[in-house]
Amino acid sequence: MPVAEVDVDESLVRHLLGEQHADLAALPLRLVANGWDNVLWRLGEDLAVRVPRRRQAAALVEHEQRWLPELAPRLPVPVPVPVRTGGPTAGYPWHWSVVPWLAGSPAAHVPAAERDATAEQLAEFVLALHIPAPPDAPHNPVRGVPLSSREDAVRERLATGAVPHAARVEGLWEELVRVPHWEGPPSWVHGDLHPANLLLDAAGGLAAVLDFGDMTAGDPATDLATAWLTLDAPARRRFADALGGHYDDAAWQRGRGWALCMATAMVAHSDDEPVLAAVGRETLCHVLDG
Numbered sequence: 001m002p003v004a005e006v007d008v009d010e011s012l013v014r015h016l017l018g019e020q021h022a023d024l025a026a027l028p029l030r031l032v033a034n035g036w037d038n039v040l041w042r043l044g045e046d047l048a049v050r051v052p053r054r055r056q057a058a059a060l061v062e063h064e065q066r067w068l069p070e071l072a073p074r075l076p077v078p079v080p081v082p083v084r085t086g087g088p089t090a091g092y093p094w095h096w097s098v099v100p101w102l103a104g105s106p107a108a109h110v111p112a113a114e115r116d117a118t119a120e121q122l123a124e125f126v127l128a129l130h131i132p133a134p135p136d137a138p139h140n141p142v143r144g145v146p147l148s149s150r151e152d153a154v155r156e157r158l159a160t161g162a163v164p165h166a167a168r169v170e171g172l173w174e175e176l177v178r179v180p181h182w183e184g185p186p187s188w189v190h191g192d193l194h195p196a197n198l199l200l201d202a203a204g205g206l207a208a209v210l211d212f213g214d215m216t217a218g219d220p221a222t223d224l225a226t227a228w229l230t231l232d233a234p235a236r237r238r239f240a241d242a243l244g245g246h247y248d249d250a251a252w253q254r255g256r257g258w259a260l261c262m263a264t265a266m267v268a269h270s271d272d273e274p275v276l277a278a279v280g281r282e283t284l285c286h287v288l289d290g
Contacts, residue, residue, distance in 0.1 A: 004053040008039035012092060013049050020086045021098065037213060042101055047083070051096040058094035060213030063138045065097060068212055071188065074131075076124045078102050078208040104199025104207035107230060108275050112282060114204060115195065116235040121206035123242035126193075126223050130246075133188045133217030143191035144218020146181045147257045154261055157268035164267070164281060168288055169260065176257035180250050182219035189216050193226040194262060195279055221247070224255025225262055228286040229279065236286075260287045 006012070010029050018025040027044035034040075037057030041049045052058045068081045084098035107115050142150065154173055158166050191214030201207040224247060227236045240252070247255075266273075266280025 002036055002054055002056075004034075005055055006053055006092065008034075008041075008051045008053050010041070013041050013051060016051070016086055016089065016092060016096060017043075017049070019089055021084050024084070024098065043098065046101050048080075048099050048101045049096065050080070050082075050099055051092075052094050055094070057213065059138075061097055062095050063215055064212050065095065067137070067215060071129070071212075075128050075209070077121065077206055079212065080208075080210055102199055102208040102210070104201055106275075107195035107198040107200050108279050110200070112195075112230065112232040112235070112286070115198075115200070115230055116232065116238075117204040118198065118200070118206040119231055119235040119238040120242045122193075122198075122226055122230065123239050125206070125209060126220075126226075127243065127246060129190060130187045130220040130223070132185045137186065137188065137217035138215060140189075140191055140214055140216035140218070143214045144186070144189040144216040144222050146219070147177050147179070147254055147261070148181075150261045151177060154264055157264040160268050162268045163264050164284060165288060169264065169284060172288065173257070173260055176253055176260065179253040179257065182221060182251070182254070186217035187220040189218050189220055189222045190214070191216055191222055192262075193223045194229040194266075194283075196276055198230065219251075219254065221251040221254035222258050224252060225258035227252075228256060228259035229262060229283050232286065233289065256287055259283055263287065 013029060014025060024043060030042045032040045032042050037052060037060060039051050039053050043049050052061055065082050065085050068079060072079050072081045080099040080102060082097040082099050086096040088094060157163055158170050163169055190212060192211055197211045198206060199208040227239050231239055263280040263283035266276045270277040
């Protein structure tokens with residue numbers, strides 16, 4: 001995990017709230033997640049505070065603040081639209097958000113075979129999101145871009161020895177990276193549609209989609225990676241059926257390439273996040289099986 005540039009502890013969060021949203025400052029705080037980019041504190045029963053822990057993530061929170069209010073009304077499941085925003089202050093240099101606390105269980109906590117109820121709902125979400133993006137949509141250098149731009153990163157991960165079935169993975173990557181690039185108009189892309197960013201309801205359905213920090217405009221095949229990241233083979237077929245003919249074979253192959261790319265990152269760089277590492281290993285098996 002990247003080293004935090006700011007220690008987002010309880011005292012800092014209370015300072016930020018007290019200075020900029022004093023009516024919320026006395027609510028109970030509980031640390032929920034300390035991720036690569038942000039720290040999430042639950043605030044009372046109904047809210048959460050999302051605070052960047054490093055400079056690289058700061059702009060991502062601003063993207064969510066700018067664009068989620070516009071995108072959310074067309075999406076079929078709840079997403080964490082900021083209800084309050086905060087800015088830089090003494091002792092903290094970046095923007096941050098107060099978001100709704102969305103109920104549900106992380107999909108990453110169950111194996112893919114227990115996520116099958118999400119297949120059609122994920123397809124509905126993807127179709128709703130994948131509309132042409134405006135010219136001022138955020139650019140992300142590692143999502144929505146040609147797969148070939150991730151060549152060095154994937155090969156570096158394969159060279160670590162941490163990626164299982166590395167020879168087979170490398171052979172498949174060499175095939176997928178040669179698939180024709182996206183030539184359509186830039187589409188809105190979530191960019192990180194893996195099980196740790198999906199919440200399930202009590203029946204195993206899709207309750208919410210989280211973490212739009214990687215949102216960008218580009219190749220929608222990036223989000224098709226969720227077919228391998230989230231679903232097993234039978235559910236993957238149902239996902240594809242629900243999407244109908246909206247994506248051609250090249251898009252599906254690029255989606256498989258994106259799943260491979262993301263899975264190698266999870267496996268090679270998640271020493272402190274065993275759940276993500278497990279998702280990465282599971283995904284590589286799905287990708288290799290087709």
